[in-house]
Amino acid sequence: MLQVSFIAENKDVTLAGLRKKNFKEIALVDELVEMDSERRQLQHRLNTIQSDANRISKEVGKLFSEGKKQEADVLKQQSADLKEQTKTTQEELDKMEALVREKLVLLPNLPHASVSDGITPEENVKVFESGVIPTLHDKAVPHWDLITQYDLIDIELGTKISGAGFPLYKKRGAKLQRALIQFFLDEAINAGYEEVIPPYLVNEETAFATGQLPDKEGQMYEAKLDKLYLIPTAEVPVTNIFRDVILEEKDLPAKRAAYSPCFRREAGSYGKDVRGLNRVHQFDKVEIVQIQHPEKSYATLEEMVEHVKGLLTKLELPYRVMKLCGGDMSFASALTYDLEVYSAAQKRWLEVSSVSNFETFQSNRMKLRFRDKNGKIHLAHTLNGSALALPRIVAALLENNQTPDGIIIPEALRSYTGFDKIAVL
RNA sequence: GGAGAGGUGCCGGAGUGGUUAACGGAGCAGUUUGCUAAACUGUCAACGCAGAAAUGUGUUGCGGGGGUUCGAAUCCCCCUCUCUCCGCCA
Secondary structure, three states: OOOHHHHHHOHHHHHHHHHHOOOOOOOHHHHHHHHHHHHHHHHHHHHHHHHHHHHHHHHHHHHHHOOOHHHHHHHHHHHHHHHHHHHHHHHHHHHHHHHHHHHHOOOOOOOOOOOOOOOOHHHOEEEEEEOOOOOOOOOOOOHHHHHHHOOOEEHHHHHHHOOOOOOEEOHHHHHHHHHHHHHHHHHHHHOOOEEEOOOOEEOHHHHHHOOOOOOOHHHOOEEHHHOEEEOOOOHHHHHHHHOOOEEEHHHOOEEEEEEEEEEOOOOOOOHHHHOOOOOOOEEEEEEEEEEEOOOOHHHHHHHHHHHHHHHHHHOOOOEEEEEOOHHHOOOOOOEEEEEEEEEOOOOEEEEEEEEEEEEOHHHHHHOOEEEOOOOOEEEOEEEEEEEEEHHHHHHHHHHHOEEOOEEEOOHHHHHHHOOOEEOOO
8 A cells, every 4th residue: 555645745756656557547646645635634623623622621520620510511511512523523534534545545556666667478577597498308298297197186186176276186296295395495494584374364454454455356265254365375464464563673674484375266267377287276385575674675575586596496497587567567566576487398487486575565554664773663665475386386397307207306305205206106 | 152251552560430541560762881780861653733854742542343421441332352161173
C-alpha cells in the first residue's frame, strides 16, 4: 500500500510509476489526494470538538464536587450538545478514512527507477546466464514421460484423489522431494536464515498484509467456513510474523526461511503450461524472507539473487536471470528478478524462483517498522524469494540428466538422496 | 463442543464512574565520568494542528466492536483469544 503523503508530495513520480506498472486508473491519484485532505480537515474538526467536550466534562465534575449543581447542569447540556456533534463528525471521519483506504489498496506498488518499460514477459531483460545447455541422447523424453518410466510421480493417482494438478510422489520421487527440501533448507540456514515452520492456513488480515487480498483473491483456496486461506507461498505467513512489529535497527536484517507446501488455484491456465510438473495446484517450496533497512534493501535483493544462483549452480542446472519489466511485475513488487532453468527435453525456460523487493508496500499494510538510532520510527523494506520451488527443478533435473541407463543425481544432492542415479528397477 | 477464570504499555502489576494509566523492572538514549559501575534525566503508539526543522500542542487507544453517562480501564451487550476442568481426538 502506498502512502498518501508520498503520493501528494510526489505526484509526477507516482503517475510515471503507475504507468510503467501498466496501471490504468490513473485518476485515482487525484481523487486520493483530494479525499485525504478532506480526511485531515475532518480529523481537525473532531479533535477541536472533543477537546472542548473534555474540558467541559472536567468542569462538571469539579462543580459537582463543590456542590454547585445548577451550574453543573447548564454545562451538562453544553457537553451533551458537543457529544452529538462528536458523533456525527466521527461518523463522517470514519467514512472518509474507509474510502481513502478502499481506493488506496487498489494502487499497485511503484517500480524501482531501474525497471524497464514493457508489458509482456517477452519484454523482460536478461541480466545473467550460466551453465551449459546439455545435449540429450536420441531417446530423450520430457519429464512427464520420465516420471512414469521410473515410477517417480503418479499424476493420474493424484487426479483421482484430488483433481488435476495434485501430483502424488512415490518411492525415489518422494525421496527426491525430501532431499531437495532438506538441501535448500540447509543452504538457507548456512546463509544465516532462521528456519520457521509457519501455519499453512492464514486469516484474512494476514492475506491482506502481503498483498494477496484483495488483488489475488481468486488465486487462493479458501476454507470458507472458518474464513481461512491456504497459503499460496510461505511468504504470506512468514512476512506476517512481523506484522504490527517495531524492530530495533540493530535487528535488521531479519532473515527467515521456511519450507511449506503451496496451494494455488491457477485459474485460467491451460495447454502446455500445465503438462506434467510445469504448473500444479500443490507444490513444495523453500522460501527466504528478509526485513531490511530501506538503504540496504537493494544490496540485499542482489544478495538473495546470488543465494538462489548458488543453489542452481550446485544443482548443475543451466539458468538465466531475468529482470522483470514494469508490466510483468506483481502488484506488490518494486523490483523482481525471475530465475529460470532450461528444461532440455521441453526445450524451454522454466521459472523456478522469483526474488522481489517490495520496499514499503507490504510493511505499510502490516505496520512493520523499525526504530532508528535517534528513536525515530520508519517503515522497513520487505523482500522475499523462492529458494527454491521444487516441481520445475525436478522437471529440469530429470530431463537434463537423463541418460540411456538412468537419471544422474547431481553431486550436491547425493548425500541427501542416498542414491546417485535413478535407474529402472 | 460444555463449564469456570482471565486479557491493562517491552515485561510484571495496581486501578469497580471524576483532571495525569499508580508503582516496579528491562531495553534504549542523554548527563555525569579517565574507563566500567552507580546515580540522575528522558523514553508507548496512531492520527491531527503549528513550525523549514528541532520541537510544541490536541485527540484517540486498557483484547475487538457496540451501548449507558456530562464523564468509562471501571457499568451493560455481542464477539474473540488465553488459562483451568470435562468431552472428543492425531
